Amino acid sequence: MAEPVTPPPVSAETMVLNVGPQHPSTHGVLRLVLELDGETIIRATPDVGFLHTGIEKNAEKLYYSQVIPLTDRIDYLAPLSNNLVYCLAVEKLLGLEPPPRAQWLRVLLTELTRINNHLVWLGTTALEIGAMSVFLYCFREREEILNIFEMCSGQRMMASYFRVGGLALEPPLDFYPRVDKLLKMLPGRFDEYEDLLTENRIWLARTRGVGKMTVQDALDYCITGPNLRACGVPSDLRKEEPYSSYDQFDFVVPTRPEGDTYARYLVRMEEMRQSVRIARQALDGLPEGPVRADAPGIVLPEREKMKAEMEALIYHFKIVTDGFAPPPGEVYVGIESPKGELGCYLVSDGGPRPWRMRWRPPSLLNVQLLSRLLPGHLIADAIAITASVDFVLGEVDR
């Protein structure tokens, strides 16, 4: 393998510092090439691709339903958001609508996913700024969310729980009281984190005014999600282009006008509280009914039906061996993932495999934002800013 390219220095007075690819503050394998004048960064160049696994290429040889487990592995901190955007895209391609109960359970689980993602974000960001204990608390709460994922899907992280047309199966009965207990516990725990950080003088000194960006920067760098809302723009796809019946939920889109690291922290803290609110509404008002759409030939039949009905058995065999073929066409679906707008662009040629699957990764653009945010700051601030924009290298490189 050839040596990675290092950009030539601006002048002979400066020093080039290589951060990563194996560095704890990069949350994976990100290489940051920093050009320094003394301790001040004058240029930052992110170098990505160390985790490229060719998921988009692999998807082209798999049946539509076989792609779902691959999507979990893209952003492994928000696997159910990935499942959701992929299933929504295939459903749009097919013109299929999942039943209300499945849509509400999807909302419930993707909001838990958002809390899961933000807890990891908060824990690691605090860890890098020096608040070790917050990291341990966040992972304690995250563990319970992972247990809940394990209850319904059998997997802690790579849940693969959503299917085209609904869910894999009905969650077990003790799932509901456990979620209820979690939702009762979380707000108090968020208060604890805020007690530790929000008015902490060290935290304020390390985050306030650090890594400031404007709405114009966000638009130029294609930034969406919490980072955009921390510049004062109340843009949220759950409100603006409601999917999966988000229009039936009551919640607030938190924003902060400052655009600095502290604002990004406050926005995410408030988002977690709103997620609890949405999940509570979903749990209390969960509609009755099936969790899979009635679409023979696309959605696998019920197990019981297969034992009694010939047709169900035939459909099961056909779906597993031949897949299903959406009509030729192309769709783009974007959802509000915890990191920004997560998009899936699917092109169908009328066959049982996607002709092209494109994953629109918010993480890649968040990483690219570093080249705009880091110059002018000290190296120590670079660690705080890098953590604050929130990315996962699995999604950056796919």
Place this chain on the structure above:
Amino acid sequence: MPAALPPELAERRVVRKLREFAPEALLGATEFRGQMALSVAPARLRDLCEFLRRDPELEFDQLVDVTAVDRYPLEPRFEAVYHLRSLRLQHRLRLKAPLRGDNPRIESLTGLWAGADVLEREVYDLFGIRFDGHPNLRRLLMPDDWEGHPLRKDYPVEGYR
């Protein structure tokens, strides 16, 4: 000679305005599942995007995505695909520019959106489409000395051994 478009799409505001701005640049329009896609001349792409971004009634100020589709063995083989969105008006648009397989190249949008930088580098890396005017057109995901462009349809999924 402006292309003939389906009448129900020709009435849309964005189509009407684009036709006023550059009648020859609009090659076609299709709609599938309520999503409209406009086919545009690659040589005019940057002009059109600048117009779409600046026009006060359209205001497509968010570049959501840049990607490509390989239609091998058809010709024109590639389509460069752009997804735009308006932050204030909250509408979306898909632009597609057909590119020939022998020397696929198109204008870069890095002058309009700095974020197009990595998105175009990824398309260059995986499809081999060149972006004219890109300040730093290097591979993004594959190593710099890699041969071939993995997302092309004539590139085997297992890679070359």
